[in-house]
Amino acid sequence: MSEPATSTGRLYEPLTAVLGARTAGGLKKLGLETVGDLVRHYPRRYGAPGEMTNIASLRTGEHVTVMAQVRSAQVRSMRSRGGAMLEAIVTDGSSTLQLTFFAKRAGVLRMHEDKLRAGRTGLFTGTVGEYRGRRQLTHPDYLIVGVDADNEDDAVLEASRPIPIYPATASVPTWRIGRSVRTVLDPLTEDDLPDPLPSALRESRSLPTLREALQLVHVPNEDADIRRGRDRLRFEEAFVLQAALARRRAAHADLTATARPPRTGGFLDALDARLPFALTEAQRDVGREIAEDLARDRPMMRLLQGDVGAGKTVVALRAMAQVIDAGGQAALLAPTEVLAAQHARSLRAMLGSLADGGMLGGADNATRIALLTGSLGSTARRQALAEAASGAAGIIVGTHALLSEGVQYADLGLVVVDEQHRFGVEQRDALRERGDRPPHTLVMTATPIPRTVAMTVFGDLETSVLGQRPAGRVEITTHLVPADNAPWMSRTWQRVREEVDAGRRVYVVCPRIDADGDAPQSDGSGSKSPAPGDVRPADGELTLDVGDAVVDDEPEVPLASVAATVEQLAALPELAGVRIGAMHGRLSAEDKDAVMAAFAGGEVPVLVSTTVIEVGVDVPQATMMVVLDAERFGISQLHQLRGRVGRADLPSLCLLVTRAAPGTIAEERLQALADTADGFVLAEKDLELRREGDVLGAAQSGGRSSLRLLRAVRDADLIDEARVAAAHVIESDPRLEQHPALASAVSAWLDPEREAFLERS
Ligand code: ADP
Ligand code: MG
Numbered sequence: 001m002s003e004p005a006t007s008t009g010r011l012y013e014p015l016t017a018v019l020g021a022r023t024a025g026g027l028k029k030l031g032l033e034t035v036g037d038l039v040r041h042y043p044r045r046y047g048a049p050g051e052m053t054n055i056a057s058l059r060t061g062e063h064v065t066v067m068a069q070v071r072s073a074q075v076r077s078m079r080s081r082g083g084a085m086l087e088a089i090v091t092d093g094s095s096t097l098q099l100t101f102f103a104k105r106a107g108v109l110r111m112h113e114d115k116l117r118a119g120r121t122g123l124f125t126g127t128v129g130e131y132r133g134r135r136q137l138t139h140p141d142y143l144i145v146g147v148d149a150d151n152e153d154d155a156v157l158e159a160s161r162p163i164p165i166y167p168a169t170a171s172v173p174t175w176r177i178g179r180s181v182r183t184v185l186d187p188l189t190e191d192d193l194p195d196p197l198p199s200a201l202r203e204s205r206s207l208p209t210l211r212e213a214l215q216l217v218h219v220p221n222e223d224a225d226i227r228r229g230r231d232r233l234r235f236e237e238a239f240v241l242q243a244a245l246a247r248r249r250a251a252h253a254d255l256t257a258t259a260r261p262p263r264t265g266g267f268l269d270a271l272d273a274r275l276p277f278a279l280t281e282a283q284r285d286v287g288r289e290i291a292e293d294l295a296r297d298r299p300m301m302r303l304l305q306g307d308v309g310a311g312k313t314v315v316a317l318r319a320m321a322q323v324i325d326a327g328g329q330a331a332l333l334a335p336t337e338v339l340a341a342q343h344a345r346s347l348r349a350m351l352g353s354l355a356d357g358g359m360l361g362g363a364d365n366a367t368r369i370a371l372l373t374g375s376l377g378s379t380a381r382r383q384a385l386a387e388a389a390s391g392a393a394g395i396i397v398g399t400h401a402l403l404s405e406g407v408q409y410a411d412l413g414l415v416v417v418d419e420q421h422r423f424g425v426e427q428r429d430a431l432r433e434r435g436d437r438p439p440h441t442l443v444m445t446a447t448p449i450p451r452t453v454a455m456t457v458f459g460d461l462e463t464s465v466l467g468q469r470p471a472g473r474v475e476i477t478t479h480l481v482p483a484d485n486a487p488w489m490s491r492t493w494q495r496v497r498e499e500v501d502a503g504r505r506v507y508v509v510c511p512r513i514d515a516d517g518d519a520p521q522s523d524g525s526g527s528k529s530p531a532p533g534d535v536r537p538a539d540g541e542l543t544l545d546v547g548d549a550v551v552d553d554e555p556e557v558p559l560a561s562v563a564a565t566v567e568q569l570a571a572l573p574e575l576a577g578v579r580i581g582a583m584h585g586r587l588s589a590e591d592k593d594a595v596m597a598a599f600a601g602g603e604v605p606v607l608v609s610t611t612v613i614e615v616g617v618d619v620p621q622a623t624m625m626v627v628l629d630a631e632r633f634g635i636s637q638l639h640q641l642r643g644r645v646g647r648a649d650l651p652s653l654c655l656l657v658t659r660a661a662p663g664t665i666a667e668e669r670l671q672a673l674a675d676t677a678d679g680f681v682l683a684e685k686d687l688e689l690r691r692e693g694d695v696l697g698a699a700q701s702g703g704r705s706s707l708r709l710l711r712a713v714r715d716a717d718l719i720d721e722a723r724v725a726a727a728h729v730i731e732s733d734p735r736l737e738q739h740p741a742l743a744s745a746v747s748a749w750l751d752p753e754r755e756a757f758l759e760r761s
Contacts, residue, residue, distance in 0.1 A: 009192065010035055010187075010188060010192040011034060011035050011036030011039075011192065011193070012034050012035070012036060013034060013035045014033060014034055015027055015028075015032065015033060015034060015035065015037075015038060015180075015184070018035060018183070018184055019180055019183060019184070023176070023180055026169070026171055026172035026176070027172060027177070027180060029169055029171065029172065030167065030168070030169060030172065030177075035184045035188075038180060038181055038184050039181065039184060039185055039188070039193075039214050039218070041166060041167070041177065041181065042166075042217055042218075042230075042233070043164035043165055043166050043178075043217060043218070044165060044166065044167050045165045046162035046163060046164055046165060046220070046223075046226060047067055047123070047162065047163035047165055048162060048163075051067065052067050052068055052069065052091075052092035052093060053065075053066040053067045053068060053092055054092060054095075055068065055090075055091070055092045055094075055095035055096065055097050055135075056092075056094070056095040058097070058128050058135060059128065060128050060129065060130050060135065061127065061128060062127065062128050063125075063126070063127050063128075064125065064126070064127075064128055064137075065123055065124070065125040065165070065173070065174065066090070066092075066097060066123070066124050066125070066137075067092075067121065067122070067123050067124075067163075068090035068091055068092050068097060068121070068122070068124065069090060069091055069092075069093070069119065069120070069121050069122075070088060070089075070090050070116050070117060070118055070119065070120050070121075070122065070144075071088075071089040071090060071091050071096065071118055072088065072089050072118055073086060073087070073088035073089075073099075073112070073113050073116035073117070073118070074086070074087055074088075074113070075106050075109045075110065075113050076106075077106060082104075083102060083103060083104050083105070084102070084103050084104070084105060084106035084108075084109055085100060085101065085102050085103070085109070086099075086100070086101040086103075086109040086112050086113055086116075087099070087100055088100075088112075088116045090122070090124060097124075097128075097135055097136065097137065098131075098134050098135070098136035098137075099116070099124060099136065099137050099140055099142075100131075100136055100137070100138050100139070101138075101139055102138075102139070115144050115147060116142075116144070120144050120145070120146075120147065121144070121145045121146075122142050122143055122144040122145060123142060123143045123145070123163070123174075123175060124137055124140040124141075124142040125137075125140055125141045125142065125173050125174075126138065126139065126140035126141065141173045143173075143175040145163070161219075161220065161221055161222075162220050162222070162223060162225075162226060164178050164217075164218060164219075164220070166178060166181075178218070181218050182218065182219060185214060185215065185218055185219075188211065188214075189211070190209060190210075190211045192211075193209075193210045193211045193214070194210075194740070194741035194744075195209055195210040195211075195741055196210075196236055196239070196240050196739075196741045196742045196744075196745035196746075197210070197232075197235070197236055197239060197742075198729060198739055198742065201239075201725055201729070205235070207231070207232040207235065208228060208229065208232050210236070212229075212232075213228075213229040213232040213233050213236075214229070214233075215229070216228055216229025216230075216232075217229035217230055217233065234715065234718060235718060235721075235722060238715065238718050238719045238721075238722035238723075239722040239725060239726055240742065240745045240746060241719075241722070242719070242722045242723040242725075242726035242727070243726040243729060243730060243736075243742060243745075243746050244746045245723075245726075246723075246726045246727050246729075246730040247730055247734070247736075247746060250730055250734050252299070252301060253298070255298065255299050255438055256297055256298065256299075256437060257296075257297055257298060257299035257300075257437055257438055257439065257440055258297065258326075258328065258411075258413060258437055259294075259295055259296055259297040259326075260294045260295065260322060260323045260325075260326035260327075260328055260413050260414070260440070261294070261295040261326060262291055262294075262295065262322050262325065262326075263322075263325040263326065266321075266324075266325035266365055267321045267324045267325050267354065267365040267367065267394075268318060268321035268322050268324075268325055270354055270364075270365045271317065271318065271321045271350075271351065271354060272318070274350070274351070274352060274354065275314070275350070277470065279314070280311065280470055282306075282310075282466050282467055283311055283314065283315055283466065286304065286315055286464045286465075286466055287315055287318055287319075289302075289464055290302065290304075290315070290318075290319045290442065290464070291319070291322055293440065293462075294319065294322055294323060294326075294413075294414070294440055299438045299439065299440050299441065300414075300440035300441060300442065300462075301441050301461050301462060302441070302442050302443070302461060302462045302463070302464060303443050303444075303445065303461040303462065303463045303464070304316075304442060304443065304444045304445070304463075304464050304465075304466060305444075305445055305446075305463065305464070305465050305466065306444070306446060306465065306466030306467070307446060307466075307643075307678075307679040307680075308446045308639070308640060308642075308643025308679070309470075309643055309646070309647055310446070310466040310467075310470075311466065311470050312418075312444045312446070312466060313343070313346065313347075313350075313418075314350070315466065316332065316416045316418070316442060316444060317347060317350060317351075319414060319416065319442055320332070320394070320395055320414060320416065323413040323414040323440070324367055324394040324395070326413065327411060327413075328411045328412065328413025328414065329388070329391060329393065329394055329395070329396065329409050329410060329411055329412050329413060329414075330394065330395050330396070330412075330413060330414040330415070330416060331395075331396045331397075331398070331402045331403075331409070331412060331414070331415050331416070331439075332347075332395060332396070332397045332398075332416045332418065333398065333399060333400060333402055333403070333415065333416065333417045333418065334397070334398070334399060334418050334419070335399070335418065335419045336399065336612065337373045337374065337375060337399060337589040337592070337593075338589070338592045338593065338596060338612070338617070339418065339419075339617065340371065340373055340397050340398050340399055341371060341373065341593055342596070342617065342618060343397050343418070344369055344371040344397040346618065347369055347395065347397065348369055351369070353366060354366050354367070355367065355368065355369050355395075356368075357392065357394070358392060367393065367394030367395060368387055368392050368393040368394065368395075369393060369394075369395045369396075369397060370383075370384040370387045370388055370393035370395070370396045370397070371384065371397050371398065372384045372385070372388070372396060372397070372398040372401070372402060372407065373398055373399065373401075373589060374399075374401065374589060375588065375589035375590050375593075384396070385406075385407065385408070388407060388408065388409055388410070389408040389409065389410060390410060391409075391410030391411060396409070403415070412439045413439055413440060414439055414440045414441070414442065415439045415440070415441045415442070416441075416442045416443075416444065417441070417442070417443040417444065418444050419444065419445055419446065443461065446640060446643065446679070474646055474649055474650065474651050474652060475646070475651075475677060476642055476645055476646040476652045476653070476654050476677060477651070477652070477653050477654070478642065478653075478654040478655075478656065478673055478674040478677075479653075479654075479655055479656070479674060480630075480655075480656050480658060480667070480670050480671065480674055481655050481656065481657045481658070482657075482658065482659075483628075483629075483657050483658060483659045484659065489657070490574065492626060492655055492657070493569070493572050493574035493575060494574050495624065495653065495655075496508075496574070496575065496578075496606060496624060496626065497574050497575055497578065499605075499623055499624045499653075500575075500578050500605045500606065503602065503621070504605070504621050504622070504623040504624065504650065505599060505600075505602065505605050505606070505607070505619055505621050505622040505623070505624075506605065506606045506607070506622070506623070506624040506625070506626070507607050507609060507613060507622060507624070507625040507626070507641075507644055507645070508565060508569070508606065508607070508608045508609070508625075508626045508627075508628065509608075509609055509610070509611065509613070509625065509626070509627045509628065509641055510559075510560040510561055510562050510565050510608060510609070510610060510628050510629070511559045511560060511561075511610070511628070511629050511632040511633065512559050512560065512561040512562070512610070513561060513562050513563065513584045513585070513586060513610055514561045514562065514563040514564070515558055515561045515563060515564050557659070559629050559632065560628035560629050562582050562583070562584050562608050562609065562610055563582070565608045565628065566580055566582050566608050569606065569608065575606070578605065578606055579603065579604045579605065579606070580604065580606045580607075580608060581595050581598060581599055581604040581606065581607045581608065582595070582607075582608050582609070583595050583596070583599075583607055583608070583609035583610070583612060583613065584609060584610040584612055585610060585612050592612075595607070596617070596619075599619065600619045600621075602621065611633070611637065611641065613641070613644055617644055618647055619644070619647070620647045620648035620650075621648070621650070622644055622645045622647065622652075623645055623646070623650045623651065623652045623653065624645060624652065624653045624654070624655075625641065625642060625644060625645045625652075625653075625654045625655070626654075626655045626657060627641060627654070627655070627656050627657060628657050629657070629658070629659070630656035630657055630658045630660075630670055631658045631659065631660040631666040631667070631669070631670060634686060635669050635672060635673060635682050635683075635685060635686040636679075636682060636683055636686050638656070638670075638673050639673065639679050639682050642654045642673070656670050656673065656674070658670055669685075669686070672685045729742070
C-alpha cells in the first residue's frame with residue numbers, strides 16, 4: 001500500500017473557498033467538494049453549436065435542456081392577475097416552444113427581454129408543461145450562447161465552440177457547472193496537476209499532459225480537442241487501474257502457502273470412484289489446473305467461471321478432496337444460508353459414507369462436513385466449531401461468517417467461494433492477510449464476466465472457464481408474454497398447472513416482497529434501487545437529446561410482489577387446489593429452509609419468490625419459471641434466474657411476463673434472453689445495452705477513484721495496452737517510489753467501490 005494521497009495542494013481546496021458557499025452547495029449534491037473533484041467532473045456529451053433540439057419530440061413532464069433559437073420575446077402586463085409576464089418563443093426551425101416568466105413589475109423582466117433577442121441561440125432548461133395546448137417552460141434557466149463572454153472575440157469563439165454538457169441536477173444546470181469548472185481550472189498550472197502518467201509513457205504515445213487534457217475536454221475549441229483530451233484521460237484511467245492490479249499481483253507473488261500435492265489412494269480417489277457420472281473434459285482440464293496450483297507453495301487465487309449448470313460444485317469438491325488428502329481443511333462459502341445448507345446437503349449426498357468420518361460404518365478415508373450457519377442452535381453450533389477447530393471436519397460449509405475471528409481451523413488449506421459476485425476485493429485481501437500462510441482460494445461464479453471486465457476488476461486472479469456443460473442437459477425454451485394479453489396470461493397459468501400435474505415444480509419470480517414500496521432484502525439479493533435521497537447524477541436530466549430524458553420510473557400498475565402474487569394465484573381457477581409457497585429474503589433462515597424443502601419435496605409445487613433463488617438453488621424437478629415484470633431485472637440476473645430450471649433432463653420453459661413495449665430497449669433485452677442461452681453472449685449484450693455510466697455500476701457515480709470514461713467492451717484494446725504499460729512500470733519500480741503521482745492515484749483507486757458493479761444483485 002502506498003502513502004495516502006497527500007491532502008495538500010490546490011486540488012484539495014474546498015470549493016466553498018473558491019466558488020462561494022452557494023455554488024459549492026449545489027455542486028456538493030453532485031458529490032463535488034474539492035477543486036480536484038470538479039476538474040474531474042467531465043462533460044458527458046457536447047452540443048454542437050447551432051445543432052437544435054427536436055422540439056416536436058419533447059414530452060410533457062420531462063425535465064429537458066433544449067437548444068433553440070429565439071424567435072420573439074415580449075414583456076406585457078397581465079390585466080387579469082396584475083403583474084407582468086414575459087413570453088418568448090423559441091424554435092428549432094420547425095416546431096416552437098414557449099418560455100414564460102412572471103414578475104410583479106415589468107421592469108424585472110426587461111433583463112430577460114434584453115438577453116432573449118430574436119435570432120440568438122440558447123440552451124433552455126426546465127420541465128415541459130402545457131398551457132392552452134402549447135408546450136412551454138416556465139421560468140426556465142437559460143444560457144444565451146456567446147452573450148455571457150467578456151468581449152466580442154470571446155463571444156464569437158464561444159458561439160462556435162462545442163458546448164460541454166455536464167452531468168447535472170435540476171438545481172445546478174450544466175452551464176453553471178461549466179462556468180465553475182473554468183473558474184477553478186484557469187489558474188491551475190501543470191505543477192498543480194501532478195500527472196499519474198509517467199512522462200516517458202506519455203511522450204511515447206504522444207498524449208497531452210493532464211493539465212492540457214482537462215483544458216481540452218472542458219474548454220474545447222473544436223471536436224478534435226475533445227477526442228484528444230478524452231483519449232488521454234481514458235488511457236490514464238486504464239493505466240492507473242492496471243497499475244493498481246499489477247501491484248496487487250506483485251504483492252501476492254511474495255506470499256507463501258502450504259503446498260497440497262495430490263496423493264494416490266486417498267480421499268480424492270475414493271470420491272472419484274463414487275461419482276455417478278463421468279467428468280466432462282472441461283471439468284477434468286480445470287481440475288488439472290487447480291490440482292497444479294494447490295501443489296505449489298504460493299497461494300492459488302483462481303476464478304472459476306462456468307455458466308449455470310456447468311458442474312462447478314464437483315470441481316470444487318475434488319479440489320477440497322486433494323487438500324484433505326494433504327492433511328488440510330477446506331471451507332466452502334456460499335452467498336446465503338439457504339445455499340450453504342443446500343451445499344452441505346448435496347456434498348453429503350455426493351460423498352455418502354465418505355462424509356461419515358469418525359462414525360461407525362464410515363469409510364476408511366472418510367472426513368466430516370460441518371455446516372456452520374447463524375440459525376444453528378447453540379449445541380449444534382458448538383459441535384460444528386469444535387469439529388472445525390480439531391480438524392475432525394475436513395469440509396466446513398457456511399457463509400462469509402466462516403472467515404470471522406470466531407471460527408478456528410486446525411489447518412485451513414483451501415477456501416472455496418461460490419458465486420464470486422458477492423465476494424469483493426476486501427474479502428480477498430482479508431483472506432490473504434490471515435495468519436502467515438494464506439489458504440489457497442478458488443472463487444466460482446456463474447455470472448459470465450466478459451474478458452475485459454475480468455481483466456479490469458478481477459485482474460489479480462487467474463481465470464479458468466468451464467465452458468462445456470455436462471451432456472444430457474436440455475435447452476430451456478424462453479418466451480416473452482405481454483402482461484396485458486389476457487388470453488396469454490391465462491395460458492401461462494394453465495401451463496403452470498400442467499407442470500404441477502406432471503409432478504414438476506414451478507417458480508414464479510417477482511421484483512418485490514410486498515405491495516407497499518420497495519422491499520429491501522436482508523440478504524442483499526433483491527433488485528437494487530437507489531437509496532432515498534440518492535442524487536442521481538442526472539443521467540439524462542439535462543441533455544440535448546430527448547432520447548435520454550428522464551422518464552418517470554414508476555409504472556402506473558404496481559409491480560408484482562410476492563405477497564400479492566401468492567394471493568392472486570390462489571384465487572385463479574387454473575390453479576385451484578395447488579399449494580403455493582412464498583420465498584424472500586426477509587424470512588428467517590429456518591423458514592427459508594422449510595419452504596425450500598417443501599418445494600423440493602413437491603408438497604408445495606409452486607414457489608412465488610424474489611430473486612433470493614437467483615444463485616445456485618438446485619431443484620432438478622423444477623421445469624418452469626414465470627418471471628413477472630421481467631423488464632425490472634437485468635439480463636444477467638434473468639439468465640441466472642432462468643438457470644434454476646432445466647437442471648435435469650426434463651424439457652423446461654421460462655416465461656418472461658412484461659409490460660415493455662415492442663421496440664424499446666427493455667424489450668430488446670428480454671428478447672436477447674429468448675434468443676440465446678449463452679451466458680457470455682448475454683453478458684456482452686448486457687454491457688452493450690446498459691447506459692453510459694452504468695457499465696461499472698455504482699463505481700461510476702462519484703468518488704475520485706471511479707471509472708469515468710472507460711468502457712469495458714469498447715475499450716478492450718486500450719485496457720490491454722495499459723496492462724502491458726503498467727506491468728513495465730511496476731516491474732522496475734514496484735513501490736512506485738519514482739512515480740508519486742501514480743502512487744497516489746493508485747491508492748485512490750484501491751477503493752472497494754470499484755467492484756460494486758457486480759453487486760447489482
Ligand atoms: P453449477 O456450475 O451451476 O454450480 P452444479 O455444480 O450445481 O452446477 O451442477 C449441476 C448439476 O449437474 C448437478 O446436479 C450435478 O450433479 C450435475 N453434474 C455435474 N457434473 C456432471 C457431469 N460430468 N455429468 C453429469 N452431470 C453432472
Ligand atoms: Mg453452483
